[in-house]
Amino acid sequence: MARPALFRIWRGNPEGGAFQDFKTEVDAGMVVLDAVHRIQAAQAPDLAVRWNCKAGKCGSCSAEINGMPRLMCMTRMGQLNLDMPVVIEPMHAFPLIRDLVTDVSWNFQVKKKIKKFKPRTPDAPDGTWRMRQADVDRVQEFRKCIECFLCQDVCHVLREHRKYDEFIGPRYFVYTAALEMHPLDTESRIAGLKNDHGVGYCNITTCCRQVCPESITITENAIIPLKERVVDEYFDPFRKLLRIIR
Amino acid sequence: MAEYQTLSYDVLVIGAGGAGLRAAVEAAASGVKVGVVCKSLLGKAHTVMAEGGIAAALANVDDRDNWRVHFADTMRGGQYVNNWRMAELHAREAPQRVRELEAWGALFDRTGDGRILQRNFGGHRYPRLAHVGDRTGLEMIRTLQDHGIHSGMQVHMECTVLELLLDGGRVAGAFGYDREKGHFLLWKAKAVVLATGGIGRAFKITSNSWEYTGDGHALAYRAGADLLDMEFVQFHPTGMVWPPSVCGILVTEGVRGEGGVLRNSLGKRFMFDDIPDAYKNQTADTEEEGWRYTQGDKNARRPPELLTRDHVARCINREVKAGRGSPHGGVFLDIAWIKERLPNAAAHIQRKLPSMYHQFKQLADVDITKEAMEVGPTTHYMMGGVRVDGDTQMSSVAGLYAAGEVAAGLHGANRLGGNSLSDLLVFGQRAGWHAAEFAKANSQGSIDERIPDQAAKDSLAVFERGEGGENPYLIQQNLQEKMQSLVGIVRLEAEMRQALGEIEGLKARASRAGVAGHRQYNNGWHTAMDLHNMMIVSEAITRAAILRQESRGAQFREDYPKPDPEWGRHNIVVRKGPDGMIVERKPVAPLPEELKQVIEEMK
Numbered sequence: 001m002a003r004p005a006l007f008r009i010w011r012g013n014p015e016g017g018a019f020q021d022f023k024t025e026v027d028a029g030m031v032v033l034d035a036v037h038r039i040q041a042a043q044a045p046d047l048a049v050r051w052n053c054k055a056g057k058c059g060s061c062s063a064e065i066n067g068m069p070r071l072m073c074m075t076r077m078g079q080l081n082l083d084m085p086v087v088i089e090p091m092h093a094f095p096l097i098r099d100l101v102t103d104v105s106w107n108f109q110v111k112k113k114i115k116k117f118k119p120r121t122p123d124a125p126d127g128t129w130r131m132r133q134a135d136v137d138r139v140q141e142f143r144k145c146i147e148c149f150l151c152q153d154v155c156h157v158l159r160e161h162r163k164y165d166e167f168i169g170p171r172y173f174v175y176t177a178a179l180e181m182h183p184l185d186t187e188s189r190i191a192g193l194k195n196d197h198g199v200g201y202c203n204i205t206t207c208c209r210q211v212c213p214e215s216i217t218i219t220e221n222a223i224i225p226l227k228e229r230v231v232d233e234y235f236d237p238f239r240k241l242l243r244i245i246r
Numbered sequence: 247m248a249e250y251q252t253l254s255y256d257v258l259v260i261g262a263g264g265a266g267l268r269a270a271v272e273a274a275a276s277g278v279k280v281g282v283v284c285k286s287l288l289g290k291a292h293t294v295m296a297e298g299g300i301a302a303a304l305a306n307v308d309d310r311d312n313w314r315v316h317f318a319d320t321m322r323g324g325q326y327v328n329n330w331r332m333a334e335l336h337a338r339e340a341p342q343r344v345r346e347l348e349a350w351g352a353l354f355d356r357t358g359d360g361r362i363l364q365r366n367f368g369g370h371r372y373p374r375l376a377h378v379g380d381r382t383g384l385e386m387i388r389t390l391q392d393h394g395i396h397s398g399m400q401v402h403m404e405c406t407v408l409e410l411l412l413d414g415g416r417v418a419g420a421f422g423y424d425r426e427k428g429h430f431l432l433w434k435a436k437a438v439v440l441a442t443g444g445i446g447r448a449f450k451i452t453s454n455s456w457e458y459t460g461d462g463h464a465l466a467y468r469a470g471a472d473l474l475d476m477e478f479v480q481f482h483p484t485g486m487v488w489p490p491s492v493c494g495i496l497v498t499e500g501v502r503g504e505g506g507v508l509r510n511s512l513g514k515r516f517m518f519d520d521i522p523d524a525y526k527n528q529t530a531d532t533e534e535e536g537w538r539y540t541q542g543d544k545n546a547r548r549p550p551e552l553l554t555r556d557h558v559a560r561c562i563n564r565e566v567k568a569g570r571g572s573p574h575g576g577v578f579l580d581i582a583w584i585k586e587r588l589p590n591a592a593a594h595i596q597r598k599l600p601s602m603y604h605q606f607k608q609l610a611d612v613d614i615t616k617e618a619m620e621v622g623p624t625t626h627y628m629m630g631g632v633r634v635d636g637d638t639q640m641s642s643v644a645g646l647y648a649a650g651e652v653a654a655g656l657h658g659a660n661r662l663g664g665n666s667l668s669d670l671l672v673f674g675q676r677a678g679w680h681a682a683e684f685a686k687a688n689s690q691g692s693i694d695e696r697i698p699d700q701a702a703k704d705s706l707a708v709f710e711r712g713e714g715g716e717n718p719y720l721i722q723q724n725l726q727e728k729m730q731s732l733v734g735i736v737r738l739e740a741e742m743r744q745a746l747g748e749i750e751g752l753k754a755r756a757s758r759a760g761v762a763g764h765r766q767y768n769n770g771w772h773t774a775m776d777l778h779n780m781m782i783v784s785e786a787i788t789r790a791a792i793l794r795q796e797s798r799g800a801q802f803r804e805d806y807p808k809p810d811p812e813w814g815r816h817n818i819v820v821r822k823g824p825d826g827m828i829v830e831r832k833p834v835a836p837l838p839e840e841l842k843q844v845i846e847e848m849k
């Protein structure tokens with residue numbers, strides 16, 4: 001069932017660029033990344049694209065396909081309407097390096113600002129801990145994150161309002177939640193969330209949750225509970241008083 | 247004169263997978279200045295893809311387990327050409343290294359009493375693999391990454407090392423480029439740790455990513471270090487075979503550990519047909535016993551699907567060749583059948599093997615809770631690599647260390663599943679520690695600027711040839727096809743000699759490779775440079791495989807189908823000579839008496 005298809009791929013660098021059309025054959029079961037590789041090998045050897053695992057595990061191949069933030073390696077040609085050109089663009093929320101590759105280094109800097117894991121003293125004399133699977137489940141959901149940054153790409157606080165200095169984005173709310181809800185962790189990151197990390201900017205549009213390739217329930221399971229913790233800490237009158245006396 | 251930026255470190259770690267990050271964490275903790283270089287973004291190295299688990303004799307699930315059993319299993323799996331000292335240290339230290347991950351925030355699946363859960367895997371006598379569903383590698387790399395960014399190490403992401411720099415007989419740094427701008431960089435260092443992973447891209451069907459072009463192997467070779475065991479390339483028995491675009495993507499052994507079975511087109515469990523003598527005592531006699539084993543019955547023995555990878559891969563190959571394969575040239579791997587035994591089997595499978603469920607559903611339209619998967623062998627892991635000292639991980643070049651998949655010795659002729667992630671931790675830690683000690687004891691070596699100048703010139707020549715040059719992607723594809731068909735799972739001298747001829751031709755083409763455009767994030771240019779490493783590695787594999795005239799572990803010679811006891815006492819060393827590659831036998835270091843006894847007891 002091979003058939004030709006038209007791909008409209010963004011080519012360019014920070015100075016500017018344009019869409020370029022490529023025609024290539026697509027076969028049964030192919031994913032968008034295969035088509036991009038086929039074009040790269042035969043028609044555009046210098047086409048810039050990131051990838052590693054080709055199995056949805058590393059989060060390298062993020063792009064916008066027909067306007068939707070997706071992993072190229074997990075988007076099958078069969079899911080797309082091939083009577084129309086398949087439009088592939090780099091993520092919009094980050095500065096372009098070249099073609100489909102963007103500069104995502106901001107994300108790595110953000111992570112450094114979040115206080116690291118600090119475990120309680122071990123439970124057993126041999127230096128180990130005991131945790132129930134049920135208590136671990138919740139955090140394991142967050143730790144599935146492959147750092148594809150698609151949620152960051154789609155979030156309007158970053159994409160449109162460009163609040164890079166005041167807002168850490170959904171990926172890092174998930175990260176913060178994973179630490180805060182870690183059964184062994186003893187650190188508090190609530191002040192940071194409120195004051196520096198901008199959890200208040202999130203108005204729960206759920207756009208991030210909808211694009212997450214790992215199906216992490218970003219809003220309901222991570223962001224809302226974090227918001228509640230901020231409220232408890234800062235707006236509960238009793239706690240407020242406590243904070244003042246301390 | 248080439249233009250480049252110069253940076254200075256005490257210890258430079260090349261690679262940010264499990265081995266590189268663990269080494270960097272250790273070196274940084276001992277107070278030296280550490281730089282890390284990696285080709286991809288941080289957290290995307292191959293380690294992220296590991297699925298099944300980390301082998302460590304924690305004895306949480308079966309208290310009969312201990313380091314001695316793990317040691318004996320590793321040696322048996324490697325068919326006794328392993329570096330025994332590495333196998334010993336690995337078995338002794340893995341539990342401590344895994345617990346340390348937990349202290350840094352890793353969250354493994356739990357036992358009923360709240361400890362780290364362990365699962366069955368091929369060749370391991372007891373349930374031994376600490377895991378998180380089937381995304382253990384992600385848990386491991388993220389833990390090391392998140393811990394590491396607070397340790398003071400400096401990470402240079404998306405930079406590729408082209409050449410190691412030497413001062414006489416010792417290492418003095420490395421030279422490379424950044425992908426983003428295409429600018430050159432020179433890293434001065436007192437000690438260098440190679441942690442560059444494997445070589446799988448030299449073959450057509452592989453579970454490995456673009457990064458696996460054997461850079462570390464080739465860098466070490468060019469620097470004059472010895473390579474060891476290059477003939478031992480692991481073909482994992484279960485890769486996806488359909489659709490074509492996902493051919494080679496791994497299907498974790500965890501599927502079989504959880505009760506998945508292999509069948510041919512006649513519906514037969516063909517793995518019962520051929521059980522090697524060394525494993526007869528440990529293998530189930532009946533399907534019933536095998537099932538009980540996967541469900542944790544301590545009196546049952548493991549099903550033959552959990553024999554070592556080399557053996558399972560060959561059995562699958564045999565079924566397909568005999569015309570008993572699946573429609574797309576593999577065999578059937580069935581986990582759905584467990585619904586006959588377990589209530590809520592579908593939910594159980596989704597919880598135990600979430601990413602496999604996802605992968606098949608999304609990429610092949612197969613629901614593994616309902617239907618069998620089609621699977622076949624895929625190039626997976628390189629047992630061979632840089633020859634290192636078992637204790638310190640230093641190579642035959644002073645100040646140059648190697649850890650993880652790029653180093654050789656631990657796994658011998660065949661690696662057991664789960665023994666790689668533990669390898670990364672144990673020997674990453676050791677390499678990091680010893681490299682830091684070396685850096686403290688030595689001053690910075692001097693840099694001969696002619697080397698970076700030449701490397702820069704060679705790499706820019708790709709642009710001078712431009713579009714008129716050979717297409718680098720095409721050369722890479724041709725090499726992969728030749729290695730797959732001529733130096734693959736079943737090997738013959740005549741075919742391998744033919745491969746050597748092909749490699750010579752491809753080398754000549756690689757030196758004429760050209761790409762248009764400029765240096766900014768140009769994948770074509772990067773591929774053109776990777777080719778040289780792939781050629782060295784392919785040649786080394788082929789030459790070593792020709793010399794070893796026997797079948798052992800991952801090396802299967804159709805013209806010498808039996809193991810030869812004489813070869814069982816030898817490794818093969820490859821190194822650079824004045825007129826090309828030198829390939830020679832080297833006796834395996836004899837085992838000390840006490841370890842010999844351990845092996846005897848466990849037989």
Ligand SMILES: Cc1cc2nc3c(=O)[nH]c(=O)nc-3n(C[C@H](O)[C@H](O)[C@H](O)COP(=O)(O)OP(=O)(O)OC[C@H]3O[C@@H](n4cnc5c(N)ncnc54)[C@H](O)[C@@H]3O)c2cc1C
Pocket residue numbers: 260261262263264265266283284285286291292293294295296297298299300301382383405406407408422441442443444453454457461462496626627649650651652663664665666667668670
């Ligand atoms: C799909 C899959 C599943 C697996 N499952 C398991 C499992 O369940 N259990 C197990 O034990 N093992 C498993 N393995 C094997 C294991 O994952 C790998 O062997 C291991 O992760 C290798 O780790 P490493 O640290 O040596 O190298 P990698 O993690 O591959 O890291 C290599 C690093 O070196 C860098 N690098 C390479 N060349 C250069 C260069 N020239 N310049 C700069 N940087 C460079 C790369 O960018 C990368 O950062 C699996 C492998 C695969 C492919």
Ligand code: SF4
Pocket residue numbers: 154155156157169170201202203204205206207208209219223
């Ligand atoms: S829910 Fe919040 S974090 Fe997610 S996209 Fe909307 S505003 Fe951004």
Ligand code: SF4
Pocket residue numbers: 059144145146147148149150151152170171174211212213214215216218
């Ligand atoms: S939370 Fe989901 S979308 Fe966001 S980075 Fe992680 S995996 Fe990607």
Ligand code: FES
Pocket residue numbers: 050051052053054055056057058059060061062071072073074
């Ligand atoms: S290549 Fe790894 S997620 Fe797409």
